[in-house]
Amino acid sequence: MSEIICTVDIVLLTLKEECLHVALLRREHEPFKGVLALPGGYIHAEEDADTHAAAVRTLQAKTGIASPYLEQLATFSGPGRDPRGWSISISYYALVPENLIGEAGHPHVELLPVERLKGLPFDHLQIVEAAVSRVRNKSSYSSLPVYLCGEAFTLPRLQAVYEAVLGEPVNKVSFRRKIDELGILEPIEGALETGKANRPAQLYRLRKEYRDRLSLTDRALNAR
Amino acid sequence: MSEIICTVDIVLLTLKEECLHVALLRREHEPFKGVLALPGGYIHAEEDADTHAAAVRTLQAKTGIASPYLEQLATFSGPGRDPRGWSISISYYALVPENLIGEAGHPHVELLPVERLKGLPFDHLQIVEAAVSRVRNKSSYSSLPVYLCGEAFTLPRLQAVYEAVLGEPVNKVSFRRKIDELGILEPIEGALETGKANRPAQLYRLRKEYRDRLSLTDRALNAR
DNA sequence: ATTTGTTAGTTGCAATATTAAACTAAGTTG
DNA sequence: CAACTTAGTTTAATATTGCAACTAACAAAT
Structure with a gap:
């Protein structure tokens, strides 16, 4: 058998x-x-x-x-x-x-x-x-791509990761709103990404409760 | 082994x-x-x-x-x-x-x-x-529930099927627009569901190309 | 034959959501 | 300290959604 x-x-x-x-x-x-x-x-x-x-x-x-x-x-x-x-x-x-x-x-x-x-x-x-x-x-309706980032990352970096995975650009304002709604990130107090020749970006980390759990949205981040 | x-x-x-x-x-x-x-x-x-x-x-x-x-x-x-x-x-x-x-x-x-x-x-x-x-x-972003219907069915019937599966009511106008966008249905020429004490409803069937293929939308049919 | 009730299907509009563009913020570099 | 660059926010235009009211078409009751 x-x-x-x-x-x-x-x-x-x-x-x-x-x-x-x-x-x-x-x-x-x-x-x-x-x-x-x-x-x-x-x-x-x-x-x-x-x-x-x-x-x-x-x-x-x-x-x-x-x-x-x-x-x-x-x-x-x-x-x-x-x-x-x-x-x-x-x-x-x-x-x-x-x-x-x-x-x-x-x-x-x-x-x-x-x-x-x-x-x-x-x-x-x-x-x-x-x-x-x-x-x-x-990735188009979840927090999945955050697992491609390390411990700490900026929102522009996370957006670039989403864009790489999805293969298309996403709108900055919409992206930030959706990520905010997902509720998965917390800013690392006082931690900024410095050293580059521009305004430093806030560093974020994944909230503990999402370390191995996805967060989903009903509206896609992109147009698919 | x-x-x-x-x-x-x-x-x-x-x-x-x-x-x-x-x-x-x-x-x-x-x-x-x-x-x-x-x-x-x-x-x-x-x-x-x-x-x-x-x-x-x-x-x-x-x-x-x-x-x-x-x-x-x-x-x-x-x-x-x-x-x-x-x-x-x-x-x-x-x-x-x-x-x-x-x-x-x-x-x-x-x-x-x-x-x-x-x-x-x-x-x-x-x-x-x-x-x-x-x-x-x-079901909230695809044509999946049509497989719960028989050969021919009306749009009000299909909406009731979606509502039963999703467990919540959906908006009539939005529902019809989404189903239309899915492009999966064709009206059965001249076939109406008669016999009831109201305006008869148009009968539809699943297009051949979707008999065993789903159609997806990027916007959900409901609010989840 | 006409009225009444019921559901089908559509239309118009208000409320909500999305996106592009312009703006302010805050650093480095020359 | 002016120029440049990217971060992050605001504003306004555009698109989508959903309610409510409408017309359509039937059967049943009058």
């Missing part, structure tokens, strides 16, 4: 040079040994409390990155996607600030722009595309 | 007496023999092209219903959800008009209101709640 191969795959996304990048690793074993692929691995029934735990464990083991925003994306399946046989991949996506990959991430993690990816094994291209599409969609 | 139990479960939803109902069946085998549960079953690796095909097959076999709007919901997993061992349920949700369950559906299908469900085995309550929540959310 169940000679089904059960795995998890993680689409770890970050913003690098104002473009979404996905973290890939060279496979250590066959099939596709040496080929760049999504971090993933078998579910360990003895050890994992559920597939989310399997994804957390796998991401930590393969990339060194712990507890980012991690959400289930979808399950991909079929007899052809893995040459070893009928397989299931419960895929997750994660968003992290770029510096976190440099600091906590293993040195062999490679970041590639999500546009014009090619040569990915299995159905990993399809999985990445689904993740990017999900992130773009969700 | 893989003594993992792989199943699909389907949350088949319909509108009955203006309330969302879920289709349940009494389990024929242990565990939970005789208890009302979601239609579901093992993935057949020899036979199924993927989990979507497994869901279609299972739904057809257990309820007699073929090719409704069927979409993947999420994957539920863990050692405790099924007493037989570490298991995975790739769950799907489907929307059908009520009469379809009466006609094509097997006679032992039971429809229960999704509110105040209790006594469901496994984590089926959680799965139903996730499905209902997804449907409510998606």
Whole structure:
């Protein structure tokens, strides 16, 4: 009955040079040994409390990155996607600030722009595309992109992050109003981003209660 | 490695007496023999092209219903959800008009209101709640609820369906404008809903290109 | 045949939301 | 200290929404 191969795959996304990048690793074993692929691995029934735990464990083991925003994306399946046989991949996506990959991430993690990816094994291209599409969609009516920022950031920076994810400019006044309505940010008292040749910007941080919870709006931030 | 139990479960939803109902069946085998549960079953690796095909097959076999709007919901997993061992349920949700369950559906299908469900085995309550929540959310910015209507329906009827799903009244003028913008409907030439003691309403049908594709708006139909 | 009641479908307008453009604020650089 | 640059706010125009009132078209009652 169940000679089904059960795995998890993680689409770890970050913003690098104002473009979404996905973290890939060279496979250590066959099939596709040496080929760049999504971090993933078998579910360990003895050890994992559920597939989310399997994804957390796998991401930590393969990339060194712990507890980012991690959400289930979808399950991909079929007899052809893995040459070893009928397989299931419960895929997750994660968003992290770029510096976190440099600091906590293993040195062999490679970041590639999500546009014009090619040569990915299995159905990993399809999985990445689904993740990017999900992130773009969700970003237009939620606080999702804040997870691409670090601890502290300015509103102009956050706006640039939204614009990079959405792929289009957004109105400054509307953006600030929507972010205000989301109620997710708090100003860091007395902390300004100085050093640049202009008026310094207020630094903000994510409120504690939204560290791993999204905030949603009913009106989109952009025009989609 | 893989003594993992792989199943699909389907949350088949319909509108009955203006309330969302879920289709349940009494389990024929242990565990939970005789208890009302979601239609579901093992993935057949020899036979199924993927989990979507497994869901279609299972739904057809257990309820007699073929090719409704069927979409993947999420994957539920863990050692405790099924007493037989570490298991995975790739769950799907489907929307059908009520009469379809009466006609094509097997006679032992039971429809229960999704509110105040209790006594469901496994984590089926959680799965139903996730499905209902997804449907409510998606309905506010898409054409999803049309799949709860039959072949032909009037705009006032469709509005009542939206209101039942969303759980709140929607503005008539705005509703009609949004539905018009969705571009999913075409009037059935010369077909009016007669017989009632008032002006007859125009009958509409879903355009061919949207029979299994949603149409989305960026502005919600309601206030959420 | 005409009036009454009821719901379908539209129109006009007031209230609300969005956005562009202009403005003020506050720093660095030359 | 004038020039420049970006932060953040204000104002006004534009677009969207939603209420209320309207006309339309039927059946049932008179």
